[in-house]
Amino acid sequence: MAQADLSSPARLQQAAVPAMTPLRRFLMRFNRLFDDARLLPVLLIAPVLIFFIVWNVIPTLWMIGLSFYRYQISIPDSLAFLGIDNYTDIIRDRAMWQGLSRTFIWVFFGVGIQTLLGMVLGFLFWGSKSMPGRRLALTLLFTPMIVTPVAAGLFFRLIYEPTFGILNWFTQSFFGQEVLLLQNPEVAFWAVLFVDIWMWTPFMILITLAALASVPKAEMEAAEIDRLSWFDRIRYIILPHGKYILMLGILLRTIDSFKTLDLVYLMAVPGSTTKLIAILLRESAFEALNVGWSSALAIILLLTAIAFTSIYLYILNLNSKAKAKEVAT
Amino acid sequence: MNRARGWRKTAYHVLLWVIALIFFAPILWIIMGAFKTTDGILAVPPQFVFVPTLDNFVDLFNRPNVLRYLGNSILMSSASVGIAIVVAFLAAYAFSRFKPRGTSFLMFMLLSIRMVPAVAVVIPVSLMYSALQWKDTYFGMIMIYAMFSIPFSVWILKGFVDGVSQRYDETALINGGSRWHIIFRVILPQVAPGLVAAFIFNLIFVWNEFLFSLILGGRDTTSIPVSFSTDLYSDGGVDWTFTASMATVYMIPPILSILFFQKYLLVGMTFGTVRGEV
Known part of the structure; x- marks a missing residue:
């Protein structure tokens, strides 16, 4: 607030007194440069734009270009123009379709179970405001989602370990049965999915709590006075207020679950039942070094992600509109 | 009763x-x-x-590379997030106040960067890094992580700047304050919680990031998550004491940050799109 009364005469006189060293003049000019209403926004956004262009737009354009070529780093002189052959190849590729359908199963069951479980537990935690040690309990509850995914994969490798893992000890001493989870391709997929569910159910609990927090207290109290059944309370009060936040949470989880790589990579299972689409892409790009083909697949995933993002923003808009309406009425 | x-x-x-x-x-x-x-x-x-x-733990810190990997993780995450926050704050102010043409398109593109599978992003970047010889350099790693952190920071900070009334800007302008003054002396203190939230959660994301580091990094810039996948075998089996103690040390910062900054958890985990407290 030092410059608050710059226009008063006293201030003007004062401003003339400090010696106008070149540095000071430069600094003042520099400061005033920012006041140009046309220049300022450009200057402020420029750094982000530079990052965006150098680290995203240029590489992506490069990749779009390469997706029309045969380009295999391991084979010299393999660069050849193919047109859309890479894309038609991908559409005909069986492994890719298997990976994709596996990914859909992964997303469907993973996000589905996380959502159901998260909503139930979120409801349970709704009335926990007066709980002793709530902050610590919530920290413990939310820890799985901020743990390094690679490390989480390792934890469960130790737990699932057939000879000395705690899970196996448990099943052997109570059911007399040995379980092979990661070593058995048929169940490995579900064993890894279980870890994903463990990691991300807390996220859906968080989202459910946020959705519940957006329900006005007065309406819940009115419902209590009217003795509305819980089913009706959910249907007429909680869902209309919280549905958009829930939808955003589910969508965000869907997008994230679609990209799963670290966890599966580290739990590295023999066979191919856990080869999700991101894993396939990593293998073709960085092990088979088949850059042209991988670029084409990456472009397809990119477009899918953009489509998901537009749905996300659409719901986000609905949410803010609904909120604005609430404030207006 | x-x-x-x-x-x-x-x-x-x-x-x-x-x-x-x-x-x-x-x-x-x-x-x-x-x-x-x-x-x-x-x-x-x-x-x-x-x-x-x-x-x-004694064994862990006596291993030749562990401290260097840990240092790499700390350096790369804090430097990249630091850069991202400064850059994102300026842009967020511009997006919020001037709404230049294409604002919504840019915000959309920024968000979609975060939605794309990381492998799809890393393929072209790795080609570019090979050509420019930026692979396995701190510059390259910090910059890619900064790029990775910017979208989320812009989103979260724009939300916070939108929450500060335009009256503040107008009052300061009428009283002769420069835009520089407005941005750093008037707006900045009011969006401090947003800066903290953006900083903490980007830090956690970069701290846990694995794929970029695996593919773009190398001997010099190995971070701990990558060392989990490469360094943990000894005598043919997994070295469980190393894994357990390393994981325990590595988990401390994220756990402490959600313990102390729990009220930013929601905004942090939803890329700044859903606000509120839980």
């Missing part, structure tokens, strides 16, 4: 604590493992009560 209610409340709170502990149990098991001897970890039946030892 009152007493019955008190019992029910206690039972309810105990139930919630049990649920929280169930979710924490696998992590607790690893933390316990970090204080066991190798034989203790591999013991059948599993040891629930044991004499804790600090040998694993």
Whole structure:
């Protein structure tokens, strides 16, 4: 607030007194440069734009270009123009379709179970405001989602370990049965999915709590006075207020679950039942070094992600509109 | 009546604590493992009560590369997030106040960067890095992580700047304040919580990031998550004491940050799109 009364005469006189060293003049000019209403926004956004262009737009354009070529780093002189052959190849590729359908199963069951479980537990935690040690309990509850995914994969490798893992000890001493989870391709997929569910159910609990927090207290109290059944309370009060936040949470989880790589990579299972689409892409790009083909697949995933993002923003808009309406009425 | 209610409340709170502990149990098991001897970890039946030892931590920090990897993780995450926050704050102010043409398109593109599978992003970047010889350099790693952190920071900070009334800007302008003054002296203090939230959660994301580091990094810039996938084998098997103690050390910062900054958890985990407290 030092410059608050710059226009008063006293201030003007004062401003003339400090010696106008070149540095000071430069600094003042520099400061005033920012006041140009046309220049300022450009200057402020420029750094982000530079990052965006150098680290995203240029590489992506490069990749779009390469997706029309045969380009295999391991084979010299393999660069050849193919047109859309890479894309038609991908559409005909069986492994890719298997990976994709596996990914859909992964997303469907993973996000589905996380959502159901998260909503139930979120409801349970709704009335926990007066709980002793709530902050610590919530920290413990939310820890799985901020743990390094690679490390989480390792934890469960130790737990699932057939000879000395705690899970196996448990099943052997109570059911007399040995379980092979990661070593058995048929169940490995579900064993890894279980870890994903463990990691991300807390996220859906968080989202459910946020959705519940957006329900006005007065309406819940009115419902209590009217003795509305819980089913009706959910249907007429909680869902209309919280549905958009829930939808955003589910969508965000869907997008994230679609990209799963670290966890599966580290739990590295023999066979191919856990080869999700991101894993396939990593293998073709960085092990088979088949850059042209991988670029084409990456472009397809990119477009899918953009489509998901537009749905996300659409719901986000609905949410803010609904909120604005609430404030207006 | 009152007493019955008190019992029910206690039972309810105990139930919630049990649920929280169930979710924490696998992590607790690893933390316990970090204080066991190798034989203790591999013991059948599993040891629930044991004499804790600090040998694993002594061994961990005496390993040749662990401190360097840890330093890499700290340096790369804090430097990249620092750069991202400064850059994103300026842009967020511009997007919020001037709404230049294409604002919504840019915001959309920024968000979609975060939605794309990381492999799809890393393929072209890795080609570019090979050509420019930026692979395995701190510059390259910090810049790609900054790029990775910018979208989220812009989104979260724009939300916070939008929340500061334009009246503040106008008042300052009328009184002769420069835009520079407005941005750093008037707006900045008011969006400090947003800066903290953006900083903390980007830090956690970069801290845990694996794929960029695996593909774009190398000997010099190995971070801890990558070392988990490469350094943990000894004598043909997984070195569990190393894994457990390393994981325990590495988990401390994220756990502490959600303990102390719990009220930013929601905005942090939703890329700044959903605001509120839980």
